Amino acid sequence: MAQVATRAEHAKRLLTDPLFVESRQTLESQLKELICTLPLGERDQREQAVAMLKGAEQFFRIFELIAFDYEVMQAELLREEQINARHQAIQEQLDHA
Known part of the structure; x- marks a missing residue:
């Protein structure tokens, strides 16, 4: 549990780090611009750029x-703690009735 919490905290820190955010925005916008500006005849390059964009999106999605x-x-x-507390309170009421 502690390891999961540590990983989550690191992921949150990265996702909100200004340099990471700027890098993500720059990468995604440049790839999208490249995809949109490539001539129709450059199908292979467009497919490569789309694949790179999808890879980048998956990379960032891992942190999220x-x-x-x-x-x-x-x-x-x-939720489990709340349910257990309710059960315990009900049991105590039954025990004192």
């Missing part, structure tokens, strides 16, 4: 998924 998975795990743990 690491952070999101941790948030989901935290929510599930909190």
